[in-house]
Amino acid sequence: MSSWLHSAHIPVVRPVEEPVELNDTVVTFWHELPPHRPATPAEIGQFLRKLHGTPPPAEGLLAALRPFVRVAERIDAARILADDKKFLHERLGDLKTRWKTATFMLGLAVVHGDPHDNNIVATDDGTVLALDLERFAIGPLEWDLTLVAIEYDSFSWVSPAEYQ
Numbered sequence: 001m002s003s004w005l006h007s008a009h010i011p012v013v014r015p016v017e018e019p020v021e022l023n024d025t026v027v028t029f030w031h032e033l034p035p036h037r038p039a040t041p042a043e044i045g046q047f048l049r050k051l052h053g054t055p056p057p058a059e060g061l062l063a064a065l066r067p068f069v070r071v072a073e074r075i076d077a078a079r080i081l082a083d084d085k086k087f088l089h090e091r092l093g094d095l096k097t098r099w100k101t102a103t104f105m106l107g108l109a110v111v112h113g114d115p116h117d118n119n120i121v122a123t124d125d126g127t128v129l130a131l132d133l134e135r136f137a138i139g140p141l142e143w144d145l146t147l148v149a150i151e152y153d154s155f156s157w158v159s160p161a162e163y164q
Contacts, residue, residue: 001136005130008055013030041162044120047120047129056110
């Protein structure tokens with residue numbers, strides 16, 4: 001993934017070597033990052049614009065977006081009442097059903113999948129790059145745009161000026 005993104009001129013972390021498998025665990029080694037800070041909403045937006053405009057790689061490198069990865073496991077692990085877990089599992093089932101028939105106005109493209117300011121950073125020289133490559137996929141562009149909207153609308157973590 002990292003090699004393809006690099007060849008497409010999308011700045012991302014770079015592995016030092018190919019992954020190594022040890023006792024059924026895959027281990028990767030990465031080049032150390034230069035000094036960096038969390039990306040601003042504007043920088044994340046610029047990164048996503050470039051990523052979303054990148055033609056997809058050869059078939060098979062990127063899977064379809066999986067929007068509900070590990071959600072059931074997180075519900076199960078939560079320290080909440082059994083009735084609340086039941087409610088959340090039912091809601092998750094409903095969302096999975098609705099996802100299958102959802103329509104997206106912006107179309108499908110390469111998406112980051114989890115573009116927040118701990119996964120997209122800016123180096124001191126102004127390079128904005130992705131650290132977390134786990135959720136890159138082919139999916140609706142709206143998926144990458146919802147996180148900052150939630151941070152703005154629901155939590156006020158992003159100011160109106162930053163959101164613009």
